[in-house]
Amino acid sequence: MGSIFNLQQIINGIQIGSIYALISIGYTLVYGIIQLINFAHGDFYMVGAYAAYFAVMFSAARKEHPNVLIVLLISMTAGAIVAFLSNRIAYRPLRYKPRLSALITAIGVSMFLEYTSSAIPAIGPSYRAFPQSALIPEHTYKIGHAILSNYQIVNMSVAVVLMVVLTYIVQYTRIGMAMRASAQDKDAARLMGIDIEYIIDFTFIIGGALAGAAGLLTGITYPRINPYMGIIPGLKAFIAAVLGGIGSVPGAMLGSYILGFSEVFGMAINSILGEGIAYAILILVLIFLPQGLLGKKTGEKV
């Protein structure tokens, strides 16, 4: 029994934080533009995990060795397609209705994705083992007392690469500039000739793709998937986005890693109450720092 602040815990914290970060970026992007808490976002992540699962199973059945990058691409595409469709079918018609209706619709979409997945016989409600060793054979490295597996390395590095790519898109491309402009002022952006609906579609696609990637990464590191796996990580990723300041991409990343670390250390102190630490953080943030760590403080417009 050493101190709880050992290397192993730090590795675990980074790894959980990376998964939260990929999910919470989608939340924060969507919230930044249309002020919608997309409850279904956690389910995009679930869809990504299942897409990867079926891709790996398919190639294993054909006795081929699946390529990690192709599987990653498949799960990102699956997440993006589901995100795009749910925006087009469920959220877009409600764009100019009261915000609460879109929120309720988001809950409906989330339920639809979860229960349809568990009702379809090919997926089913029970847990499935993710065939991670068919994708990448496991290696473990010992660093002092800590154990680092190559799954964790893949997990963290893919997350970092995706976050770098995303930051590049948002900060340095034309469409990224249009996204930032729409988040700042939708009406002004439209007057400047930006096609808002196109930007919103694009935002959902990016968010869904990142969530899908997070689904694959979770499948690799915690190889147990079921149709309801997205609810709790989705909620926690949202908490991370609120902690970092909703609407801010660097904030979402920072918040996710802080949340990942606090959960890992909280669990180490008390496994049952550690589960609730994310919610305690949320309530404290909302009371004392509603704009989050990196968010901008906004007054209410009348």
Place this chain on the structure above:
Amino acid sequence: MKAKETVQDKKIPLFKKRDFQLLVGTVIFWAIFYTLTKFGMMNLYWMHIINVSLIYVILTTSLNLINGFSGQFSIGHMGFAAVGAYTSATLTTIVWNLPSHGVGPFSLFILSVILGGIAAAFIGFLIGLPTLRLRGDYLAIVTLAFGEIIRVVINSINFVGGPRGIPGIPRFSSFTVIVIFTFLSVIVLRNIIYSSIGRALLSIREDEVASELVGVHTTYYKVLGFTVGAFFAGIGGALLAHLIQYINPLQFGFMATIYVLIMVYIGGVGSLSGSIVAAIGITFLSEGLRLGLDKLDQVTPFHVGPEWRMVIFSVLLVATMLYKTNGLMGDMEFKVLIPEEEDENAKHGA
């Protein structure tokens, strides 16, 4: 004699016509099913479903007070029901260890239900006070988180069984008890809605800034509405615990809240009648679908699970939002649920 007559003229009768109709209607409803069960002509399974649907009426109307009438967005309603259920079941089963018969235990049970409501209201007050100052969608997340916290906390308290729950709760929630509580809840909620509190809540829903500018203490009324809603959720939870005789933390999870949310929004925001109809209708539809899907499962070659019920409900919820945003009976009430004084207002378009 003459003075007495003028008093008589101004006196508001104890029972107004519509209240009387509502009471008579409830008594007839109770009498029919009570006699049917007494003579064994009623399937006990469907009787149980009727009991459950009436408890859902309490849960749905009280959530409608928060989400429909005051325009907030709480998605932790079953968390309050859990507080009520656990408070009351802990008292009757663990602390007092009551037998399931007798007048003394029964009155203690009634006391425990009310204490359950008060405990839920207290927790609702604690949650509502800091969060209702924030914008609507943050309340959604906080109440969702609260539902999870309740689950984690109950899981960690060994005295109430932790994750194992409380088994062997005496079955005090008879049909009669549930009918009485449902009737009282609906009447109290109706009276609140048509009182000055209800007007304040409606004005907050329509425009919070404007109502603050005309002098409505918005935070006070929002917290009040939230606390009252939580109180009735606690009552509903306590009754549910003494009906199904077993509770565990998972029963009051997010999915259970969603079920009540669906009833509120399909029934109609701002309509008690809609909530009543939807609570009873959806409970029965859900059971009917369970039987129907079982039949379908035997006929079709592939497996048709009961999960399709929730798929149907989620499609219904999204379709309601897309095509009839206010729900089936949004802002409309059955006439018996509108106090007679309101007719004058309705005529003048107020």
